[in-house]
Amino acid sequence: MNIGIDLGGTKIQVGIEKNGEIISQTKALLEEKDSLPSTLKQVINFIKPLMDHKVDGIGIGVPSVVDVKNGIVYNVTNIPSWKKVELKAILEKEFDVPVFVNNDVNCFAIGEHRFGLGKQFSNMVGMSIGTGLGSGIIIDNKLYAGVNCGAGEIGLLPYKDKNIEYYASGNFFSSFYDTTALDAYKAAKTGNTPSLAQWEEFGRHFGAAVQAVLYTYDPEAIILGGSLAKAFQFFKKSMEDSFQDFIYPEIINKLTILVSKNENIALLGAAALVDQALVGQTNAL
Incomplete structure (x- = not known):
């Protein structure tokens, strides 16, 4: 069994992976983000109860650039106190088990490829649409993270x-319509015409993001995750309409776009970092 941790800019989620499922899961808002000692203490306190199980290691995904080899994270998104944190060394000293650190969207992509909808594809991209927009790249069944774990920042x-x-994340709604993606989603579900129009406009912008992925990586499939993926029904058509000017229509015709079905998939991907067979496949390690 491995512990998986998904550390976001606003929340922390921790669980144990056992046979491809998450058990003993805990989640909460991240507290005192301006204090490195306080946030580290919260992470450690979330892990401690899970160490009562027979745990082989800990995998953690963070929204930042990562020195994967040394487990150092830099300038974590929306956590101002995390400028440079030697997370691997800190957690290994605390718990005396191997710790592996990677970008959170890379963990999402690994999770989908190993446990989710991406199992059938050798080349896929996981796109997480939330407060920001990130991508995790799987090429020939291996994670491609880049030299600095920065690949996929479409x-x-x-x-x-x-x-x-x-234009293609939650920021779109706050910047242009003084609302939130969640409120726009709730309104669209009631058939609210202005909200439906907002999602239609969003879809055209998101289509540009998809095209960037296609021109760069040419995957078999793109799997969408993150909070905004739940609204895919409201921006799917306008996204697809934006592909009309794509210069290689054959690529569009062969592309599969799916929406993640497992809310724990990033946790599963983080836990999978511990699996030495998978870790040995990632170019960054």
Whole structure:
């Protein structure tokens, strides 16, 4: 059994992976984000009860650039106190088990490829749409993380007057319509016309993000995750309409786009980092 941790900018989720399922799961909002000691203490206190099980190791996904070999995380998104944290060394000293650290969206992609909808694909991209927009890349059944664990940052590519993430994440709704993606989703479900129009516009922007993935990686499949993926029904058509100008229609015709069905898939992917067979396949390790 392995412990998987999904550390986000606002919350922490911890669980034990056993036979491809998450057991003994705990989740909570991340507290005192301006204090490194406080946030580390919260992470450690979440792990401690799980160590009563026979645990082989700990895998953790964080929203940041990661020195995967040494388990050091830098400039964690929305956690201002995490500028440079030697997370692997800290947790291994505390719990005396192997610890592996990677980007959170990479963990999402690993989870889908190993345990979820991506099992049938050798080449796939996991795209997580939430407060931001990130991607995890699987090439020939191996995670491609890049030299600095920065591969897949499609959202940071220039787009219009900002970048893709500005228009194709939750930021779109707060910046242009003074609302939240959640409220826009709830309203769209009631048939609210303005909200449906917002999602239609969002879909055109998200289509640009998908096209960036296709031109860069040309995968068999893209699997969508994150909170905004739940609204896929409201932006699917406009996204697909945006593909009409894509220069290689054969690629579009062969592409499969799916929405993740397992809310614990990032936890499973983080736990899978401990599996030495999988870890040995990742280029960054």
